[in-house]
Amino acid sequence: MEKLEARRSGKDPIPTDPGAPDDSALVRGTLAGRREDFTVLVERHQKPLYRFVLQHTRDAHAADEIVQMSFVQAYTHLDRFRQEASFKTWLHRVALNLCHDRARAERRRSDVSVDQALESTDTRPRLEDVVLGASLERRIASLPDRQRTVLNLRLWGDLSFKDISRVLGTSENSAKVNYHHAIRRLRQWLAGEAA
Secondary structure, eight states: OHHHHHHHHHSOOOOOOTTSOOHHHHHHHHHTTOHHHHHHHHHHHHHHHHHHHHHHHOOHHHHHHHHHHHHHHHHHTGGGOOTTSOHHHHHHHHHHHHHHHHHHHHHHOOOOOHHHHHHTSOOSOOHHHHHHOHHHHHHHHTSOHHHHHHHHHHHTSOOOHHHHHHHHTSOHHHHHHHHHHHHHHHHHHHHHHHO
């Protein structure tokens, strides 16, 4: 569990130049027609968004597609962005919606054989497998959906509880409770493994 907390606090932050414009200024610039401002937003948020989506989908190819679609949707619908929340929060909400759309489409596709599914599985090792270990990843995947989503948004999306509550449309307290339940379950599992 300490590894999860260390991962949360020790991961590489989004590098920002002290003189660089904040996201709000870049959004306004993009809306004013400066495409290079949106390029800066993409560069700033692409890696953390990819890590979040990859944790949600567990498929590198799907994660790439969803991240690309998220930025396309963000760009085409930027005029709908209300700056009540941060751009980062809004972008994660867009990505999460696309993840849910993909999951619904996957459930509808029941005509794929097991052999076809196995052939399409990506066999390359993933960073999460190396850092957290495959068994911990399976435990995270077995968490209830809301707890898993909150945990992923917090650890991989690097969102605050306030931002998580905005992404999920819940209260900040609910986000905290789900996160702490997830951490407690993982700690219990780790304690059981150590015994």
